[in-house]
Amino acid sequence: MKSLRRRPFLGIREKMILCCILSTIITIVFSDLVVYWIYQKDITEKEFFYMEDGNQILSDNIDNLISTIEEKLVAELEYCAVFSYQDDLSNLYVADVMRSLKRLVTLMKMRGTNVKSIYILDQYTCSYFYDTKEELQLEDFKEKTVYQEIRDNYKTMFPRQGSTLWRSFPDNPDEIYLIKHYIHSETTDYKGVVCLTFDKDYFHTLLGEHDFSSIIYDENGYLLYCSEDLRSSLHSEDDSVRDQYLISSTSVGKRGWTLEALVNRSTILARTKSLAGILLIVELVVLIGVIFVIAYLFRGMLGNILALDKSFRDINAGKPVDHIIPRTGDETAYLCHQFNTMYEELTQSVEKMAQDSTLRERAEYNALLAQMNPHFLYNTLESISSMAKLSGQEEIVRAIHMLGYLLRASINGSTQKIPLQEELLYIRYYLELQKLVTGGSRLEWDISIEPGTEQYLVPKLILQPVVENSIIHGLHLIEDDGIIVITSGKKNKCLILEVYDNGEGTRQEEIDRILSEEGQEDSRHDRAHIGIRSIQKRIHILYGPEYGMQMESSPGNGMIVRIILPLEKCEEENA
Secondary structure, X not given: OOOOOOOOOOOHHHHHHHHHHHHHHHHHHHHHHHHHHHHHHHHHHHHHHHHHHHHHHXXXXXHHHHHHHHHHHHHHHHHHOOOHHXXXXXXXXXXXXXXXXXXXXXXXXHOOOOOOEEEEEEOOOOEEEEEOOOOOOHHHHHOOHHHHHHHXXXXXXXXXXXXXXXXXXXXXXOXXXXXXXXXXXXXXXXXXXXXXXXXXXXXXXHHOOOOOEEEEEOOOOOEEEEOHHHHHHXXXXXXXXXXXXXXXXXXXXOOOEEEEEXXXXXXXXXXXXXXXXXXXXXXXXXXXXXHHHHHHHHHHHHHHHHHHHHHHHHHHHOOOOOOOOOOOOOHHHXXXXXXXXXXXXXXXXXXXXXXXXXXXXXXXXHHHHHHXXXXXXXXXXXXXXXXXXXXXXXXXXXXHHHHHHHHHHHHOOOOOEEEHHHHHHHHHHHHHHHHHHHOHHHEEEEEEEOOOOOOEEEEOOOOXXXXXXXXXXHOOOOOOOEEEEEEEEEEOOEEEEEEEEOOOXXXXXXXXXXXXXXXXXXXXXXXXXXXXXXXXHHHHHHHXXXXXXXXEEOOOOOEEEEEEEEOOEOHHHHO
16 A cells, blocks of 8 residues: 655745745844944944044143133233232222223233133132123122132132132033132232133133033032033933943043043944945845845756656656756756766666676686686696605705795785795795706895894785896896895884895886886886886785885996885784
8 A cells, every 4th residue: 555645845945945045034134233233343443542532632732721721810910910909908999900800801802711700809808800791790799609619618629829720510500610829929929819700612612623522520520511412411310321422531631630522322323324224225135136046046956856856766666767858057967967877877787787697607617717727736746746755856856845835825815914934935935946947156145134023914925026026137147146135124113125136237217117107018128027016016005105115226236125014913913
């Protein structure tokens, strides 16, 4: 009974389109937040740096302007001789004092200091007042907090003689007062207290126009001046109001005043609103475009995938499969072509399975026949050896024994690696046979093995082609005293085998050509070196390209063949 296969609520096409759209939206929103945060932070930092620089410059200007006003006041007080009446009280006339006050105010205005009114309290506690608009009298001035402050505290309010204070009081927030403890410059006698009244608009003129609002606190931390737009905020009882502003604070000279520059954070952030609107419009357009592009691209790509899905299901059900025609030229089209090729190869493979099975059985049979011939030759040598032994031919027996040992080693394919001491035994038998063939003293050898290296594994018959090469190519012209030296040693965690002969040698370029895997093997001379190349290839296959053979020679100086192998002990010793 076939199971009922329900169509999923969302297919792969709908899922991929939905995932891409959601990914795009999430990416856009995340990018917006990052860009908005970075832009907002950058604007805030730049605004704060600008405020700090501007506030420092403004602080220096205020200090210079205030110092100039104070110096002008002292100079004009002495020039106008405001307190000269104290030298002869018998000739005191109030009208003369008022004229000197009026003259003082006039001169101050002429020098750019816009004084609104002036009040003095002399050393005899006599009070005099002059208003530039002549709207206020002394009695009106006495109702102000500044008068009470001077009258009650004129002896203690000044930190030292001759000092100057600037004050502002809540009852008249639009006025700033300069209060001077005046002493004569020559006699240093105390003359009285001078209070000049300035309008805050004049103080605003001194500060100049800036992109930020300003607040000045006196040396006691009391408000001295603030910009018009900050007055309502400063009178608010909510302490969090100041958190709405970006504030930079600096000191004004050595007066102990504090000058603050303030910019409303909403003003700074308003600059980012235009950016947010532009980003939103652009991203909506991009999102709509992305949706259309995704739908167009997926229509072809997913069509190829759905065609592959149908073909695989037909194969699984044993139905015939139609050739897939790709709808697009992307990677999915490559998959479709590969599927078509795979299906064709699969069909051909099914047809050839029977043929492959027959050929495999024939190959195994031929391999058994090929292996029979060496075994037959080995068994025949054993029979000849027995017959020679019965006849007393010991040299023939020994030669056949060595040849049989070498033959057994060549046909035994159970292992590719043997201990070095076993490999050297093969070489000794081989050299003995070569000595019998070449005769007499023409060939000698010396095998010097470093203690402890004889148990390390080496590829089987790795030395025989090297020794054969030395005999055939190195010692073939030497009639006597030909020698081959074989050594072993350890260096840098490697087993080093060296084969040296005192033959005729050859050029190093020829040696490099022999070792090259790209060397030609067509000529008879090159075929004699196939064994050398096979050693190099065997070592690379077994251990990697960092191991192998090195050959050094020059004409008339013999040859050194160096075989570099990793240190690998046999399993019996490791156990």
